[in-house]
Amino acid sequence: MKDQNQVDEKLNSEGMRAISEMVKGLPDDVPSMSWRSQLNERILAEAKPKKAFDLHRWLLRPAIGLGLAAALALVVVFRPIAPDTTGSSVESLMIATHQDDVNYASVTGAGLSVDEMTEFSNPTPVADPLLDLDVF
Amino acid sequence: MFSKFSACVILVASAAVGHAQKGALAEGLPEILKLAVSRADSLRYTGTRIVSVRARGAQRDTVEYITRDGNRIRIDFPNDSAFAGQVIIEDPQERRHYLPTQNEVRVLPPRRGESLMRLVASLARFRQERKVSVENGSVIAGRMTRLLLVADRRGNPLQKLFIDPTTGAVLKSEVFDFVGTSVGSYEFKNIEFKDRIDANLFRVSRKGLRTVSPQSEAKQLAAKFNLREIQIPPDSGYRLESARVIRPEGEPILALMYSGPSGRLTVFQTKTDLKPERLSKFARGDIATRTWRSGGINFALVGPKSENFDRIADRLKRDLGAQ
Numbered sequence: 001m002k003d004q005n006q007v008d009e010k011l012n013s014e015g016m017r018a019i020s021e022m023v024k025g026l027p028d029d030v031p032s033m034s035w036r037s038q039l040n041e042r043i044l045a046e047a048k049p050k051k052a053f054d055l056h057r058w059l060l061r062p063a064i065g066l067g068l069a070a071a072l073a074l075v076v077v078f079r080p081i082a083p084d085t086t087g088s089s090v091e092s093l094m095i096a097t098h099q100d101d102v103n104y105a106s107v108t109g110a111g112l113s114v115d116e117m118t119e120f121s122n123p124t125p126v127a128d129p130l131l132d133l134d135v136f
Numbered sequence: 137m138f139s140k141f142s143a144c145v146i147l148v149a150s151a152a153v154g155h156a157q158k159g160a161l162a163e164g165l166p167e168i169l170k171l172a173v174s175r176a177d178s179l180r181y182t183g184t185r186i187v188s189v190r191a192r193g194a195q196r197d198t199v200e201y202i203t204r205d206g207n208r209i210r211i212d213f214p215n216d217s218a219f220a221g222q223v224i225i226e227d228p229q230e231r232r233h234y235l236p237t238q239n240e241v242r243v244l245p246p247r248r249g250e251s252l253m254r255l256v257a258s259l260a261r262f263r264q265e266r267k268v269s270v271e272n273g274s275v276i277a278g279r280m281t282r283l284l285l286v287a288d289r290r291g292n293p294l295q296k297l298f299i300d301p302t303t304g305a306v307l308k309s310e311v312f313d314f315v316g317t318s319v320g321s322y323e324f325k326n327i328e329f330k331d332r333i334d335a336n337l338f339r340v341s342r343k344g345l346r347t348v349s350p351q352s353e354a355k356q357l358a359a360k361f362n363l364r365e366i367q368i369p370p371d372s373g374y375r376l377e378s379a380r381v382i383r384p385e386g387e388p389i390l391a392l393m394y395s396g397p398s399g400r401l402t403v404f405q406t407k408t409d410l411k412p413e414r415l416s417k418f419a420r421g422d423i424a425t426r427t428w429r430s431g432g433i434n435f436a437l438v439g440p441k442s443e444n445f446d447r448i449a450d451r452l453k454r455d456l457g458a459q
Binding site for chain 2: 101104
């Protein structure tokens with residue numbers, strides 16, 4: 001109560017009244033319509049990017065997230081199994097071996113077969129025994 | 137005496153049947169091919185031919201000196217060749233390959249007539265699926281040739297034969313794979329036709345030679361890799377031509393190659409699991425496949441589709457007591 005009285009006394013002091021009169025005497029500053037209109041336009045312009053940002057935030061981002069999660073799930077669920085190369089190569093090797101044998105036999109006839117070309121190739125040429133005839 | 141007489145009768149009968157079969161097969165074929173077939177057993181010449189094959193990613197060219205007297209042929213190799221000193225002599229009964237460094241002779245079934253007769257048989261069997269055309273060929277070994285082109289239904293080349301229209305000699309032959317790439321060929325660089333060839337050229341006499349047969353090799357390989365000793369029964373008309381192990385770095389696969397009346401057959405055996413559907417998927421054209429299992433070993437038969445194929449597969453399975 002005592003504090004309240006002190007505040008009232010200060011507000012009713014000469015200095016404070018003078019300041020109050022001075023403020024009352026200031027002209028009333030009413031904002032013009034054109035300024036208001038400009039302000040509205042600026043607010044609208046600022047609001048649009050915010051809306052686009054929201055769309056990105058609430059739709060695209062979750063969609064990307066869901067897509068990544070789905071892809072991860074697919075990779076985990078349908079994890080590619082290593083192809084059975086052993087099995088497939090054995091069967092294809094058998095057919096290729098047979099087919100090669102048929103093809104090359106058509107060409108080589110009585111001559112060297114492909115296997116013989118590999119297996120019986122002499123590392124060094126065999127000396128021709130007829131060359132020794134020169135000695136006599 | 138009786139056995140000699142029987143042998144003569146059988147020989148004459150087989151020759152007659154063979155001749156009749158050739159005639160029947162040759163029906164409807166181009167004249168130039170008929171000429172080549174009819175002269176196949178009577179040509180006499182000496183010549184040099186280059187054999188080229190593209191096998192397992194590598195090109196191999198071999199020079200062969202050919203001496204031919206009808207159905208007998210001798211092949212020698214130049215002194216600078218990797219096969220110098222080796223001699224191949226073939227007659228209608230067998231093919232003998234002399235290997236001086238090993239001092240051995242490898243005895244195999246004859247091969248020479250096989251390719252021409254197989255072509256004729258294939259054309260007769262697959263008349264609807266093969267296109268045969270004849271046109272002027274190039275000059276081979278100094279002689280103008282006629283080109284016989286064998287293609288599939290769509291016109292993709294399968295084989296080319298350059299035939300001398302005067303003598304019927306096949307001076308060049310080329311075989312193509314499924315994508316039209318030449319996989320092998322031979323071409324004469326020179327040829328000289330003769331009236332007479334010295335018969336001594338077809339005899340080789342060398343003491344101490346070790347004789348090796350594909351049967352003995354098959355037996356050794358089967359024992360070495362703990363696989364089964366099997367063979368297509370000789371009365372089927374098929375003869376074992378070679379035995380070898382493929383993919384030796386992994387589980388071994390023993391391959392036995394046979395030649396016979398319906399073409400070439402291969403019998404495989406391995407301890408690796410086999411998938412029949414995969415095997416048949418890889419087989420194209422007229423290739424048939426059959427698989428079975430016996431005693432922990434997987435077997436596969438691969439060869440041309442025919443009644444013979446099924447009979448042989450059934451017989452092998454039965455002999456092995458297969459599942």
